[in-house]
Amino acid sequence: MTHIKFNQSPVPRTFGGLVEDILNGGFNKLVKDDFLTSDFFTTYPPVNIVETPEAFLLEVAAPGFSKEDFKISAAEKTISISAEKKEAVKNESDKQVRREFNFKSFKRSFSISDVVDANKINAKYENGILKVTLGKKENNQDSPKEIVVE
Incomplete structure (x- = not known):
């Protein structure tokens, strides 16, 4: 990937x-x-990508969002991850003294190889980290082949 x-x-x-x-x-x-x-x-949240024998694991650091804010789509050879935080309802009687953080929307796209099985993609959001697992297809490895030098 x-x-x-x-x-x-x-x-x-x-x-x-x-x-x-x-x-x-x-x-x-x-x-x-x-x-x-x-x-x-x-602009873009940091991402860790790990490959295991069974899957690719994407970890997106996106604190402050809820799982409903994320949209993940896979098309052909690309997976796109986006998030948009809905604006909280403001109480008119409260006066905001200071505002140092806000949540911005983002969209990241990654190329995926042919070994990824689209039916084995799942996602979980916990503790500010979105974890997307891209399962690999079964029996996708070619058998080892010996090359003869001529």
């Missing part, structure tokens, strides 16, 4: 532009604009 890579880095700046930003807006503005307010770190 291979991972489809995304390039979501901010637009590269010239050295002169960086120096000008630091001198005019200060280093705090530069860091805030590039890393804290943009989706630099929060």
